[in-house]
Amino acid sequence: MEKSIKLNLGCNQWKLKGFTNIDRDERVEPDVVMDIKCPLEWEDNSVDEIYCGHFIEHFNIDDSIELIKECYRILKPTGQVIFTIPDYQKIFNEFDFVIANKMIMSNERKEIDSVGMPIDQHRSIWSKNFLERIMIDIGFSTEVVSMHDYAVANVNWQTIIIGKKQYDKKQQL
Numbered sequence: 032m033e034k035s036i037k038l039n040l041g042c043n044q045w046k047l048k049g050f051t052n053i054d055r056d057e058r059v060e061p062d063v064v065m066d067i068k069c070p071l072e073w074e075d076n077s078v079d080e081i082y083c084g085h086f087i088e089h090f091n092i093d094d095s096i097e098l099i100k101e102c103y104r105i106l107k108p109t110g111q112v113i114f115t116i117p118d119y120q121k122i123f124n125e126f127d128f129v130i131a132n133k134m135i136m137s138n139e140r141k142e143i144d145s146v147g148m149p150i151d152q153h154r155s156i157w158s159k160n161f162l163e164r165i166m167i168d169i170g171f172s173t174e175v176v177s178m179h180d181y182a183v184a185n186v187n188w189q190t191i192i193i194g195k196k197q198y199d200k201k202q203q204l
Contacts, residue, residue, distance in 0.1 A: 041086035120158035
């Protein structure tokens with residue numbers, strides 16, 4: 032029986048049971064110390080599940096999109112990825128919708144100076160609509176959920192999107 036491969040990319044201190052927990056910071060004691068860079072080292076169609084919790088915002092937009100494409104590539108047909116992001120549309124809605132929307136729209140495909148913690152700053156901002164559109168364009172079917180077993184917190188400013196790799200018989204020919 033083939034062993035299931037489940038990856039928790041950029042795990043920080045939030046390790047998931049049954050997953051290979053990967054982080055570049057050895058101080059958090061991941062299963063594997065690795066700086067996640069594209070292309071990912073796993074073979075095409077080899078991974079069952081990927082979790083990226085509060086991770087992609089630490090890359091610039093182009094690198095984040097490349098990572099999402101790589102997740103699609105390495106997932107087995109019908110495999111899934113779960114992205115949990117700080118949803119800046121939700122965060123900014125608490126303050127000023129017009130200014131927030133301009134900031135989000137102007138960020139597409141651009142790098143921002145940085146937001147977030149000074150130790151490991153965010154390099155891009157994400158919203159539910161933007162992430163979901165990117166995932167669908169890559170080939171995922173998506174489902175937005177309000178909470179998930181893997182989520183590290185139940186806060187109203189995050190978005191959780193499950194992406195399922197679409198099985199395409201033409202790709203297998």
